[in-house]
Amino acid sequence: MKVESAKIAIPLLGVLLWVLSIHAGIFSDAGTLYLRLPFHGGPINKNAISSTANKPEVLNILNKITVGDLNDTVNFAENVIRFLKRLENNLLWSNIKVSDGTPSHGMLISFGPDKEALDRGKEALIALRATSQLMNTYCGKLSKASGHTMSSQECSKLLSRFSFHGTPLEGACIALESPCEKGQYQSDYRSINGSCNNLNKGHRGESFTGYSRLLYADYSDGVHELRRSVTKKPLPNARTIVSSLIKTDNKPSKKATLALLQWSQFLEHDLCRSATAVAIHTDSPIECCSQEGDNLSPRFMHPLCSPIYVYDDKKYAQEGVSCLSFVRSLPATRADCSFGPADQVNQATHYLDGSQIYGSTHRRSKQLRSFNGGKLATSQSESREYLPLSRDPTRDCQLFSANSTCFESGDARVNFQPQLALMHTIWYREHNRIADELSKLNSHWDDEKIFQETRRIVIAEMQKITYGEWMEMALGKTAQEHILATSYNSKTDSSVSNAFATSVMRSLKSLSDGMPKLYDEDRTVNESIFMRNYFHNPGLLRHRGVLDALTVGLATQPSQQLDIFYADDLINKLYTNGKFGFDVLSFDLQRGRDHGLPSYMKFRQLCGLKAANGFSDFLDDMTEEDVLALQQVYSNAQDVDLTIGGLLEKPKEHSIFGPTFYCIVADQMLRTRQGDRYFYDNYAQPKPFTRNQLKEIEKITLARILCDNTDNVKHMQKRVFEKVSTSNPLFECQSEASIPKLNLNHWQEDESNSVVSF
Template sequence: MARVLIPWIILLVTTGFVCGQIFFPADTTFLVSRPVVQQQNAGATCTNHMNKKGRCKRLFECFFMYTQLADLIKQTPCRLANQPSVFGVCCPNSESDSQKTSGVSSAGTLFFKPPDVPIPDLKPQDIQNAVQAALVVVEQRVELEKNLFNNRIVVQPDTAVNFHLNLFPTTSETLDVGKDAIKGLESSIQLVNQNMLTVDQGRFALPFFQASSSPLADTCRPQVNCPSPLSHFRTMDGSCNNEQRPEWGQINVALQRIIPPKYGDGVNTPRLAVGDVELPSARLVSQSLTESSHRSSQSETWTLMLMQWGQFLDHDITHSPLVRGQNSTGVTCCQRGQFLDASVRHPDCFPIAIPENDPFYAQFNQRCMEFVRSLPAPRPGCTFGPREQLNQVTAFIDGSTVYGSNDEAANQLREFNGGRLATQRSLKGHTLLPVKAEECSDFLRQRFCFRAGDGRVNEQPQLAVIHTLWVREHNRVADALQQLNPSWSDERVFQESRRIIGAEIQQITYNEFLPIFLGEDYMSSLVQGIIEGFTAFGSQTQSLLLHQHQSKPFELYEDTGVDTLVRGLLMQPAQKMDRAFTDELKNRLFQGKQSFGMDLIALNLQRGRDHGLPPYNDYRELCGRPRANQWQDLLDVIDQRVVQEMSRIYNSIDDVDLFIGGVSERQVEGALLGPTFLCLIGDQFARLRRGDRLFYEEATAQFTQQQLASLRSIGLARILCDNGDDIKSIQSSAFLRSDVQNRRRPCQGSSDIPELDLTLWRE
């Protein structure tokens, strides 16, 4: 599954580091909604929006350059000739034009090549020389990591960055894939340097050259073998969803882009400002162009559940791991608040400079904020070229947060009895997630962190609550299916229950969440700095500072802990969609026992630069708006005082980071996002829907019409009713605050909160 890299607006909300990616299955159209489909000779021929004749093709077969994307988005979809149920785009007939502007490697992967970039005449010996030099660099890197480890120049316990690393575990399998990718990346760097390639040749020409015929052949990904016929049960690792491209959506593959990266050297170094100078400090941008949230920033409409679902959903589809050192230790780039000396600095250090007069960090004498680059990924098709990033989880909305993203993780979570997932019982007998004692515990080691399908479960209590509810829902469904079908094996019950849970998550996402928000990108701006809890009568019982309860989900062990936090999510307002962020995220992220933490906004900006994301202006143009040539051109979507501040911080309009440009835009009427993020996120979820063979509404998912009808009636309120400890009533729309139009209803017997009819699964 391909994905478009945008900065951490696909935000891990309170987790800290930009994942910086959006998925898009490459065999789908770029459509946010479903306009009327053209009925033109079953899709064999068509007429596009420019009144030109063409053939109906899949997007990736027609998409030649990123500059054509805006035009393709405008098209009305057509039906493919050989697959009438699949939508495509009307691709012009002029093959000569496509040959001038497109390039597809022998592996069929998409890349972009402007017509004026000459392909270098690289000989096999040139590639051999580059690889040999690269392997020497890799050995030197390994030796440096050993020395850093031996001298204890690694992330120290009880620091903000250590809390983050503990919350974002990286598997040994993923680290091994990353090590192979480093060899290919270093070889690409050597090819650029040894052959004096231009920046654009590094970006666009190197992908013409294969690593599979070089000494790096053993680092190429093995071919995925799928069963025939394909199963209607998902694989745990996301493979075999697409028959033609079985690796799409699989874990540990490179994320693809809809727009080329802009690395400083074309292949690896973080993005630079116009003139090849450094961009302004990400912390300076964060402090200057965002505001601190306050009570007036609270939404009068949306509940905090809107934010929490966004984070849970994000964790289901994206996790870009970080580079690690010897023995998987964390890489450190700062020492006592100052930059480490270059002689002992890891090559993937990219620390954030803190201004000397910073209004918060100056009091602690902090001039350096820790930041390590994302782990590189082997390039699609095993080619040379720019640095890409890994996704450590499956790229589908499939409940991987509940079940894990490989067989090993799933097996650790199962009871292997009646299709159930493993749980523990609290002292009061309530079902909780299984223990992960090695991660964290309270002071007395009586309460421990939890184990779930996603390692970020313990980030904060409300996230752990959502995980808990879905494990309970799985076991509720499994028990019912086993009773209805006593002859079913444990495996059959487990897989059928997993299929239903995935469908429920998709149903809630596409029919409750997206109509309100149309994307999860901006969820960090909805985060409250305080976690509140309420009794069944609406009395507030808790007020927890976020930074004091990160990596401390122990509230769930209390007698009414789950229900109290659920009511908090339903009653506490979210923050409004604006540039205001709580100080819990801007100054105290992962603070722990220290006096200060990290800045999520600065980390998001730095992650975008790490990933080589082009500037905001490029995405603005990509999404159909005129390219801004001067600062006043931004006034069509951004307020004047913000534009003025941007012009003070950035030297050029083409330096503005996508994240800050996107969050600064005024909302599109009827949506919670500005036009650029609305375009990108809407497209993302269209692809997640259309590119998933096992999406619950597809015929290949094999739900009956009666089962589908029942699944389509389910809302998040039903899940909360069925799986809370003692939830008796709830508003029918859990994402909206309770009012006259959204009254609280009894969980039982209310037609506004229908139940899933599991008798439809009786075999």
């Protein structure tokens, strides 16, 4: 089929100006969601999207819904959830469980829910079932009153104006709406769990709250059922899409190093961590396929399963696999405490605050501290500091020996692969290095003071590297300068968007190389390793010389390009048990549908791109070959998943992203900075850095962090995300003139806590 060509220019500055005009981005107050879109003059109120909502006949029905009616739906929902207990007990008795070392175990390690997520998720599940019951009761009446057949999404929007107040779910509202105490708002240091940052809404950005949305959730039933095609048929199978479109050839970047991938993943883990659901009554992990990858009998299928079935697949057919186990994410209470479609819980804080190092709960933070000199707890090997060791390696890693190396950190994904564990180790060492220096400069400080001051500096360093180096490589200098020109705005909601967390940041796995290389100091390859052998198996990192060799590798080996070329180990061997593994992209596509992400078409329109009536309209941003391939998989252009569309877009100049992903990332990075009262350069926070301290922080580069915290790396290029070149040469790590170092003398205080002048 020949695709007609069409061309339209989408100016970079135009998208940037829209992103900057967002300011507060997403507001969610009393059931009202506002979005500033590039093709509208002002915000859109979700309750006024359709004129149907203002019809007297419709309002008459809505106004007759009482708190008693809402209570009845909640009670009904609680009974439905209660009936699951028998099924879940049967699953336990039938030994339908996640077994150690299996691919399902690997997925559980990465996305397993913390206790706090479980507690909130159960309430959210009841709310979803109650919303479905409300719709069953009232959508027919509302359709009749409106004079047309109302879609499930339209009805869901109307009913989301009702909150949990006065119902048995009111406790969820208290958890989201109770203000912080004055002392918490005025704390010199940001909280561990992200609370009390926003002065108007103390729980905004807190861990275990829901992702925000750039577009209204798209579920086939308006509440929680996966999106379907515009033809009402199921969307193409996720694995079929991958096997049809994705290639596993190498396409290395001409400019970027693997450090770009690793920092992107590290940043993702700072800002977002979804949680897979577990059994509601037993808290047992849910398994949706047999251990061998076969289909389960329907009587053993938990309602929160959404397995990916495998059909006519060459790779999996060789291994006899027909089923990839996929468990749906835990929902979150909606930000406005209303009935309505599912949102998903974010177990990380929504701020760039080092939560992957320090944890997102007070409980986790205490487990990671040594409570001695403000330092983090570590383990030792050959007189070198490493991350603390897991108390239960067979649970926290895909290992079968309690004596195997498995690390702990602020994020459970620390052991995903050795390069990620390396990045965590580097920052643990950086924290303890700074804590040592601060304790020498301020001998009168106690452990808590040293820990908090050190954590504050480390977070500032991470923010500086992200906005000063990563963002320039990811989005380009123009975007970087525009975003850095903004300042704190108390009305800005920095909550992580579902599209950013579930689609864009997950797509960065495309940058991975399936064979990370170990390099010697002279930048020659010493050895290559297969990624498939080291998922949740980080012991290699403690072997002599490996930490340095991996570090030099990150700064030398080219990153792959952001496109539809993926490492085979990620597409066919993720969390492999030696026999078969999962497919990271199939799971990301399924997760996007699970999270109610609207189609690529809707997001490209949101970002100011040409509204596409058919596949040919994608030619502005994709190659003809890719558009033709899309037509072979999707029956309608409006069905294309956001992740696939974003990966196929041609990158913008000076950016790794195409225009749609670029827009979503720029929006998030702007709001992450603007909405964080404790962002390092904000003078309006309770205890801002002094001008001299800020000057020191501005010196920091990832190169300096790597130089200071490796074992024996002697040379590093200043811009680590870029390959060594004549314009980016190697310097000696000892040269502070070439790779500036933080001068902590500017943090010295006398015993009255006044900074000593220099």
